[in-house]
Amino acid sequence: MNKKLKLWELNRKTEAEFRAQKKFPIVVVLDDIRSLNNIGSFFRTGDAFNIEKIFLCGITAVPPHRDIHKTALGSTDTVDWEYNKQTLDCVRELKKKGCEICVIEQTSETTLLQEVGQLEIKPLAIVFGNEVNGVAQEVIDVADRIIEIPQFGTKHSLNVSVCAGIVMWEFCKKHIQ
Numbered sequence: 001m002n003k004k005l006k007l008w009e010l011n012r013k014t015e016a017e018f019r020a021q022k023k024f025p026i027v028v029v030l031d032d033i034r035s036l037n038n039i040g041s042f043f044r045t046g047d048a049f050n051i052e053k054i055f056l057c058g059i060t061a062v063p064p065h066r067d068i069h070k071t072a073l074g075s076t077d078t079v080d081w082e083y084n085k086q087t088l089d090c091v092r093e094l095k096k097k098g099c100e101i102c103v104i105e106q107t108s109e110t111t112l113l114q115e116v117g118q119l120e121i122k123p124l125a126i127v128f129g130n131e132v133n134g135v136a137q138e139v140i141d142v143a144d145r146i147i148e149i150p151q152f153g154t155k156h157s158l159n160v161s162v163c164a165g166i167v168m169w170e171f172c173k174k175h176i177q
Contacts, residue, residue: 018078023052024175025123026168027094031087031139032058032130033160040071041161042128047075049172054079055094055125057087088138091127095142099125103143104167105135106156110148116170124171128160 013021028046033039039061046054056062062083063069063076084090095101102124127143129135140146149158149166158166 026051027053029055029127030060033060036067037071038161040068043072043075046079049168054081057084094125099123101143103127110146113149
């Protein structure tokens with residue numbers, strides 16, 4: 001019989017084990033994310049997918065905050081993070097360090113998510129934008145690649161934290177041995 005596992009049967013890593021393990025060469029940049037619950041979801045998803053770091057930029061709130069913690073469930077203690085006032089400065093610095101800048105947005109020229117498998121494995125910075133306005137045009141202008149999740153409904157948008165889970169999984173699965 002296929003038995004549902006209890007929490008203590010999941011063999012989760014301790015916080016120390018997680019911090020010590022080699023991370024996938026993926027960082028996430030949040031460009032003016034306004035919802036504290038979305039920010040917490042980014043931390044929790046980043047923990048699940050073993051990313052290196054989250055950069056909180058612009059109006060994006062920083063831990064500790066009760067509403068971030070509510071969705072992060074302690075992952076603000078496991079995922080490294082840094083605040084940057086200007087998203088563009090953060091992205092330019094990451095680019096200087098050799099990261100490929102991948103913006104998640106809908107623009108006139110995009111790479112569809114299902115084509116991401118064709119990308120080289122190298123350090124990546126994935127930029128997610130504001131819930132209403134998306135990623136700032138000045139950040140799009142310096143990106144190496146714009147990635148779009150194909151959608152088939154009437155809204156043509158996803159909640160940014162849902163989008164993050166889809167995109168982070170697509171990138172992290174390339175690193176699973």
